Amino acid sequence: MAYPANFRYTKQHEWVDVKGDIASIGITDYAQQELGDVVFVELPKVGSQITAGKSFGNVESVKAVSEIYAPVSGEVTEANEELHNTPEKINSDPHGSAWLVKVKLSNAAEVSALMDAPAYEAFIASEKGKEASA
Amino acid sequence: MESVNSPTTSELRKTPLNGVHRRLAAKMVNFGGWDMPVEYPAGGGLVAEHKAVRGGVGVFDVSHMGDIRVHGQGAGQSTPGAGGGGLGAVQHISMNDASKLAIGQAHYSALLYPQGTFVDDVIVHRLGEDDFLLVINAGTRKKDINWVRENTKDFDCVVDELSDAYTQLAIQGPRAIEVMRKLTDANLDSVKNYWFTHGTLCGLKDTLIARTGYTGEDGFEIYVPSDCATSERVWAQVMEAGREFGIIPCGLGARNTLRLEAKMALYGHEISETINVWEAGLDRYCKMEKGDFIGRAALERAKSDGFKRTLVGLEMIGRGIGRDEYRVCNEAGEAVGVITSGSPSPTLCKNIALAYVPPTLADIGTRVFVEIRANKCEARVVATPFYKRAKKVAAPQAAKMA
Numbered sequence: 001m002a003y004p005a006n007f008r009y010t011k012q013h014e015w016v017d018v019k020g021d022i023a024s025i026g027i028t029d030y031a032q033q034e035l036g037d038v039v040f041v042e043l044p045k046v047g048s049q050i051t052a053g054k055s056f057g058n059v060e061s062v063k064a065v066s067e068i069y070a071p072v073s074g075e076v077t078e079a080n081e082e083l084h085n086t087p088e089k090i091n092s093d094p095h096g097s098a099w100l101v102k103v104k105l106s107n108a109a110e111v112s113a114l115m116d117a118p119a120y121e122a123f124i125a126s127e128k129g130k131e132a133s134a
Numbered sequence: 135m136e137s138v139n140s141p142t143t144s145e146l147r148k149t150p151l152n153g154v155h156r157r158l159a160a161k162m163v164n165f166g167g168w169d170m171p172v173e174y175p176a177g178g179g180l181v182a183e184h185k186a187v188r189g190g191v192g193v194f195d196v197s198h199m200g201d202i203r204v205h206g207q208g209a210g211q212s213t214p215g216a217g218g219g220g221l222g223a224v225q226h227i228s229m230n231d232a233s234k235l236a237i238g239q240a241h242y243s244a245l246l247y248p249q250g251t252f253v254d255d256v257i258v259h260r261l262g263e264d265d266f267l268l269v270i271n272a273g274t275r276k277k278d279i280n281w282v283r284e285n286t287k288d289f290d291c292v293v294d295e296l297s298d299a300y301t302q303l304a305i306q307g308p309r310a311i312e313v314m315r316k317l318t319d320a321n322l323d324s325v326k327n328y329w330f331t332h333g334t335l336c337g338l339k340d341t342l343i344a345r346t347g348y349t350g351e352d353g354f355e356i357y358v359p360s361d362c363a364t365s366e367r368v369w370a371q372v373m374e375a376g377r378e379f380g381i382i383p384c385g386l387g388a389r390n391t392l393r394l395e396a397k398m399a400l401y402g403h404e405i406s407e408t409i410n411v412w413e414a415g416l417d418r419y420c421k422m423e424k425g426d427f428i429g430r431a432a433l434e435r436a437k438s439d440g441f442k443r444t445l446v447g448l449e450m451i452g453r454g455i456g457r458d459e460y461r462v463c464n465e466a467g468e469a470v471g472v473i474t475s476g477s478p479s480p481t482l483c484k485n486i487a488l489a490y491v492p493p494t495l496a497d498i499g500t501r502v503f504v505e506i507r508a509n510k511c512e513a514r515v516v517a518t519p520f521y522k523r524a525k526k527v528a529a530p531q532a533a534k535m536a
Contacts, residue, residue, distance in 0.1 A: 036179045
């Protein structure tokens with residue numbers, strides 16, 4: 001799966017898609033592969049604040065609970081409640097319909113600190129290299 | 135994901151099939167000091183593996199399990215069927231009644247501490263009048279062999295540690311027997327559940343073939359020589375024989391969800407050195423009437439003292455997955471119990487768990503609350519096992535075999 005050029009990425013494998021002052025946030029294809037079949041999602045409430053670098057929810061596979069870390073700070077304007085019924089979308093469409101939340105950015109400068117697609121792809125290539133030699 | 139912080143992967147033990155799992159790009163995990171496959175993403179991963187076992191057939195590398203042979207020294211026994219030092223030793227350390235096993239039969243049992251708590255659980259196979267094979271857990275190999283040697287030294291028996299001699303494969307599922315028929319000419323239809331035989335398998339003479347498993351499905355466990363060449367050859371032949379039945383390799387992730395649905399205990403979770411036989415609900419494998427054994431006296435006392443906790447099945451009602459070590463609360467919100475094993479159930483499409491709770495909360499239908507991070511999530515006590523495989527109904531084909 002391709003990593004959209006207009007997204008920005010974190011080392012915890014979240015992506016951000018900024019349109020104006022609203023950022024959509026999700027987890028990457030690499031993250032969903034590592035997780036396996038997603039069976040459960042825990043999202044923050046609309047109106048709550050998320051803070052860059054801090055956990056704001058969970059994605060669960062059969063085997064494990066995985067925290068999701070906020071790439072940027074802001075107020076949650078939308079939470080993708082549909083994922084409660086169809087968590088498997090996170091596996092099949094992690095960069096599209098399986099966005100997790102939308103936030104109103106409180107500090108747009110945080111976005112520039114994130115990796116672009118080529119940097120993220122290089123990052124996961126080195127992660128895979130570490131796994132293979134482990 | 136399981137932590138691979140310490141020890142490093144190079145320090146973990148590996149089964150002879152480790153290369154196969156890595157070539158299949160299995161997701162590997164440290165299980166009890168072993169580098170083991172937790173799932174095989176290329177085949178669909180945990181849920182696909184679980185479903186393959188329930189609906190067809192899957193194969194597990196379980197070579198990390200341990201094997202201890204306890205057998206008598208004497209060439210002949212005084213009374214046929216009586217057994218000697220080997221039987222005496224096993225009867226002393228194992229809570230089930232090994233004298234009731236026919237040659238070719240196996241049963242579930244446990245080795246107990248004097249307090250009536252668990253050293254390990256074990257499958258005891260009667261290889262001969264006075265000859266027994268104990269199959270034990272991977273993580274307790276060292277502890278168990280030391281325990282067996284120490285506690286059988288007053289018996290006229292020999293204890294052999296055979297764990298590294300065998301590659302053990304579990305072929306499990308309703309179609310496992312069809313796969314096995316292609317691999318061996320042993321008469322499998324005469325090998326009932328929890329019985330075993332020896333036969334030629336994949337050209338290997340005198341191979342132990344047991345109708346045992348840890349999945350709640352029909353299936354077989356085979357024990358082949360542990361050299362890499364033989365192990366890989368047998369694995370490849372099993373996969374080839376199973377191809378027409380949709381066989382896929384299955385990892386420890388599916389092994390766990392399958393055994394949980396079937397309410398089978400996992401050492402370190404439902405049973406441990408601080409839990410006794412009554413609490414764990416394993417009464418029917420504990421034959422108090424057979425005579426003395428290690429732990430018997432304490433269990434007798436515990437029975438009259440009453441017990442503070444009991445193992446129950448839970449089904450999550452609220453939105454949440456109760457997992458291992460999550461606390462269980464009563465209606466008043468007080469933490470009174472703990473989940474020993476909890477997970478989504480791929481077969482039932484529910485979130486299930488086994489948990490220790492006070493006996494007052496053990497009735498079916500009792501409402502409890504599982505602490506999941508900041509929330510208390512409703513659950514209900516349910517009957518176990520959560521899943522039981524369908525009994526074979528008499529059919530024209532079955533009548534042919536009779």
